[in-house]
Amino acid sequence: MGAVTEIFGINVGDAGLGALLTLVILLILTGKLVPRRTHEDVITDRDNWRQAYLESEKARKVEHEQTGELLEMARLGGHILTALPHPGQADEEEVSRGDRMDQAPRTRM
Template sequence: MLQGGAAGLLALVVLLILTGRLIPRRTYDDVREERDMWRAAFRESEAARAVEHEHAVTAVEVGQTAVQVLRALPTPEGWTMLRRIRAWCGRSRRVTPGQQAARSALYRAECDRLEAEGRAPVAAEVARELRALRVENHFAERIRLSLEGGR
């Protein structure tokens, strides 16, 4: 037969064991059992995550619908329901002097903006007249310079 057959076969078996290609049956069964356990845990986790995702999507849709409904409901004073709820929630807080000053400045700025918008047509007319005068003066100056021998 083969020379050194038993010794070669023993060397091959030892080599396979040392490289990890040949393992005992018990180790193989343990690894297989652990693999199956992790697969089951993963599938269960994915199923739970899918259910959570469905619930989150539903909750977001319900929240968006509620916000739209609250925004659409006017009250007698012209406030929307969402603004009224925000006002009710904020009633317990006191307004600081800085907040009062900021509100006052904002009110004054809004009044000034409305006043400026009211003056816009008059300002546009004055600007148009000034442009026309500048063009007339420009040409008059050029004519005067050309008559005097300048450029």
């Protein structure tokens, strides 16, 4: 004879119809036994979330690559701006007061 198993402390071999019904109700209440439709809904929901996650990761990867390109362009722009001469100064010589672009006389207050 096979081994007698116990579920929730009830010997399955000695269980009658009432005990089996009680066992099924207990399994449903504890969440160990769910209807097929509920299980299929959970599986479908899981698959939908997985697909949404994968699409989100693709978009994040594209965004990350574009951000890298934009940062490189910003660095290049920064280097170009710092390489330009400052207003009022020549490359290596200092501009005298008479060589200023705005020749309007200054008024003192």
